[in-house]
Amino acid sequence: MSTRTRLVTLIAAGVAVVLAAGIALTVTLGRPKVAPQPDPVAATVPVALKAEGLPKDFSIGVVLTLGQSGEPGSEYSRAAQGTIVAARRFVQGGTAVALRAQNDRGTEEGARAAVRALSEQGVSGVVVASTGPQARAAAKTAEELSLPAILPYADPSDPAQSTWTTRPSAASVEAALRTALNGKNRVLLVSDGGQVPASVQIPQALNLGDFEDVMGLAQEAAIRTGDQLRPPAEDAPEGTEPTKVAEPADAVVVSAGTPQRLARLVQALQSRDVSVPLVSSDGATSPAFASALAGLDGTASGQLVSVAAAGGDAAALQQDAQGRGMSAFLSAVRLAAGDAEVKNLTGDAPFSADAWAADAPSHDAVVALVRAAALAGSNDPSKVSAALRTMSVGPGEGLAGPSLDFSRTGALTAEAIPLFASSQDLGLRPADENAPRLVWVPAPASS
Incomplete structure (x- = not known):
């Protein structure tokens, strides 16, 4: 670990401790207390991730809906920049992970074409970072091409053995x-x-x-x-209050x-x-x-x-495995944003412009596919799918959000809970005066 990386990590740890002490959360709406659970994960989760056994020339496809006018599905195009963070973490650990992005143009036909194009480029799996009909079309096409597909923000219409969602169940x-x-x-x-x-x-x-x-x-x-x-009422007597x-x-x-x-x-x-x-x-x-x-x-x-599911930035304040996993992810976000050479998924803007929005679900989808390919020791999509079906991954494997169990189509192991909005700046992402200040926490917070 370089001197700069050690310094960033120490600063992040100090910020988390101060914030954890300073933010008082009052539990309401009958939220039950959670009993302490065993925590087998190491006291720290490294920013750099290793993937021994990952074949050379490994790549993952990312299907996006691009647009600036509220096109359905485009709401997660900035969140999906979390995939960049995951790829960078593996590069820091000495393992090359390439990302190939395709715009589905907000249509089902565009989604099918995007997945076919990614398959022709030799990707070993796809992250479908969209919603609605085009996300389901992309997942179906991936199934037909025997490509493993992870959907962080949508549910597949016809789940298959090679298709997973990581969003909470209905x-x-x-x-x-x-x-x-x-x-x-x-x-x-x-x-x-x-x-x-x-x-x-x-x-x-x-x-x-x-x-x-x-x-x-x-x-x-x-x-x-x-x-x-x-x-x-208009016909009420004069003087009616x-x-x-x-x-x-x-x-x-x-x-x-x-x-x-x-x-x-x-x-x-x-x-x-x-x-x-x-x-x-x-x-x-x-x-x-x-x-x-x-x-x-x-x-x-x-x-x-x-x-x-509780997997946002506020999780970094938790003194448990998920808290350490989220802290490592946010450290990686800051490092990527500080490097002017790191671009967004489409390569037309610096990653730093979207650093405020890059999220854990898209990051974790990439981590899971990398782990599966390393376990399989192959770039073959069918072998990656087979390996992924046997896996459960969590903070110990580099996830930032809740643990995922890919033995089932709905891989998310955590339940959805009420989350409350706060404008408090946690100080865990790069400073950006243009970024909205909205953080979701598991209990009401003072703004």
């Missing part, structure tokens, strides 16, 4: 949403084309399509929550078709001073939501709740 998300709404008896749904699990009973709903604009919807929602008074609803909603579930539209709903509700929890089951933890909310001058507060 049942887990439903359970976490019910936990987030525990004790709330007058829940209001505010929707812009999104979906809410059918098992979650919501007695009243407002849909954007029934209003002239989003502010009209937000005003009605604020009336329903008791944060605004309902004005008198505005009234407050008798039984105001005690929580709002916010749902939209894309993270950008979700951010628009949230900001509109905040602008009308809605004070009850705003709960979303999908999309809010994506970088696109954080960026869109910041662009609209929305607020990252503890009243903003989402549902996901």
Whole structure:
């Protein structure tokens, strides 16, 4: 380890200790205590990763949806830069891992063409870093070509032996949403084309399509929550006072078709001073939501709740194996961002521009495929798939997020839980005045 790397590691450790002592988290909504678990992982997780047995000329394909206008699937194109961090960590350990990126153009046909192009380039597996129909099309094409495919942000429509998702299961998300709404008896749904699990009973709903604009919807929602008074009817007698609803909603579930539209709903509700929890089951933890909310001058507060597995930056403050794995990942993010020669996946901008968004799920997908190829001792995709099906990997193998068990299609071993928004700067990523300040933690945090 170089002097510079040792210094960065020591500084990161010091920052984590100070922040862990300084951030007080108050558990609410009936969140259960977690019993201590055995921790067999070493006291430190190295930034550089080794992969003995990995064949030469090993490469992984990454399928992206590119776009700057909220195209479905593009919400994770910046998060997927975590793949760059994983590849760099193996290079630091003396093992070359090449990444090949292809744009699926936001269509199913584009996704199929992207996977075929990657197969022709000789990749040993693919990370499908998109969502929606194109992600499912990419996974299906990978199956047909016998390419192992990992989907960090989507579920395959027809899971196969060579296809895995690392996102929480639908049942887990439903359970976490019910936990987030525990004790709330007058829940209001505010929707812009999104979906809410059918098992979650919501007695009243407002849909954007029934209003002239989003502010009209937000005003009605604020009336329903008791944060605004309902004005008198046009034909009411002169002098009639505005009234407050008798039984105001005690929580709002916010749902939209894309993270950008979700951010628009949230900001509109905040602008009308809605004070009850705003709960979303999908999309809010994506970088696109954080960026869109910041662009609209929305607020990252503890009243903003989402549902996901606990694998964000705040995990680095934990004194356990996952905390050390996340700390090592974030150290690698800082090192990559500090090297002007490190580019993003498409090679048209420096990695540093997306360092704030690079996430653990995309990073961990690359780590898993590398480990499988090293175990197989082969670049042959079918052999990589066969090896991956036998594997469980965690922080000891270089993961930043929760452990993954690839003996099943849904590889994520962690359950989804309620996560709460905070604008606190943890100081664990490179300083970037243009980056949105939104961190998700497993309990409300003071901003």
